[in-house]
Amino acid sequence: MPSDLKLPDIRIFRSCKIGRIYQFGASFSDTGNDVVQDPMLASSRLPYAAGIPLLNPYLKNDVDFTHGVNFAVGGATALSAKALAEKDIMLDGTDNSLGVQVEWMSNHFASQCNTNISTPGSLHDSLFVVGEIGRNDYHSAYRRGKTFRDVQNMVPDVTEIIENAVKRVIGFGASQVIIPGIFPMGCLPVILTDFKSNDTSAYDENGCVKEFNDVITFHNDYLQRKIIMLQQENSLATIVYSDYFNGFKWLLSNAHQLGFDATSALEGCCGNDGPSRIDSSTDGCGGSNVPVCSNPDQYINWDGVHFTQKAHSVLASWVVAGLIPKLNCAAEAKYY
Template sequence: MAAGLPFLNPYKNTDDADFRHGVNFAVAGSTALPTEILASENILSPVTNSSLSVQLGWMSTHFNSTCKTRGDCVEKLKNSLFMVGEIGGNDYNYALLPGKSIEEVKKIVPNVVEAIKNAVRRVIYYGAVRVIVPGNFPIGCFPIYLTRFQTNDTAAYDEHQCLKELNDFSIYHNYNLQDAIKDLKKEFPNVVIVYGDYYHAFRFLFQNDWYLGFDVTSKLKACCGIGGNYNFSLTRMCGAGIPVCSNPNQHISWDGVHLTQEAYKFMTWWLIRDMLDRLQCSI
């Protein structure tokens, strides 16, 4: 919106889609790992079967239908910016929230990162020369996790009252992802591959909440939600009949799982400043 560009149409919006400015292959609730791989680890994917591999298949179909040759795709995409993710968070959500331990879930991190790594290879094959690969959020600051793993142990929380162990898990994923990006840079020295530091972009909101106009007493609470210390309930999530706060722009969390538009706006500002030089873009 700040750049004056339209939103990217979803690929499956076949009625009136305009793909001249780009395409969005993302699916709500999707995972990095295929659902059958997660099922083999006793992790259910309840929202969609359209995992990352399915989305990449759509991307291949789209480029194969719009490019005459692979060289044609390379030429068309030389000025494009690819976002590969943020993905992987739902793989962990579907494991942690039902009760798997962090140590158990750590075992699938290498597989999740490898799936993201292969996705980057796939977009490069089609001609991507600038790729952003975002990391995971500090999930221990999200109302859904704060509610699910609430404890009387004050040592479990950091200075912002986020759950330290869950944030450490996010850091573990992000370190593994950054190592994978280093490998990809060696593999593709002529491609600009940049890590999107969602973790610290989000922490920026907490460290500057008052200055940015957020209600400091509600920074851990969902705007659209009900019940408990975090205005969130797993059985009564944001939707019909659930109250909404009077000023969403003063909240960081929209529904306990996703952020408000205001929060994403400031995150975007932080990320652009962090990444612009490394993306080698001109403005």
């Protein structure tokens, strides 16, 4: 990697003294709940920094939740299936929306009533991560033929659900809450495949679909305004926005310097989703006879939606470095 582009050493995150993490969200955060529900999923097969072990999924039986719980489920939405149906949006996947995940949290803490984990102040060293979520709501709407204006009109409802979830976790005693924004959907290979256009003005300087990213920017701005209000109402808690959007834009702009193949920055490694894909009948990643690139570390995107391990590592460095000064940590990230 060229010496003029430095990444933060996020091992300093351990100075935040986080004892447990409680994670909500969708597939970017799910460590196994979706697989527990459906063991036949392609993602159940291999290969699939805070100084604590990987969080166990809530739905898995007889596991150690000492270091926290992962409530996130692949494909989850912020809005419930009923609320989406009222907007004429049908779900293709799970109905384990954010509201359901928060109820799981409530049940989990109730089951711990005989331990000190549910006593006031016992969550002082715990980190709650509410999201990233909302992307599947918007994607489902697009797939139902909704316009960009229709989708933008969903933003107040989606962000209100996130706001209510944050209020619930604070009510349980959470003192440190991270609320991630959404990645630029218009840069995802699956979107670039499904909404391919001959109109060059539909794309930004990186080749991403402008209108998709405009809606996500609107969502993220709306969410940040809610976070400001939540912080004003809860002065004893630290409520932090995590800027996934600009983190990904930074990665994309510096792809070559970070060791990625810039010519395939918007292509999927598995399934070959992206702007140059021709065969629209190809099955998604995990299906039979689906092509997989031989050099995934040079790709940003893995399966058209999710990122490769290397891309996640780089993004984590950028995102966590921005979070450390805002959390109750003893030091700031250094760069190497």
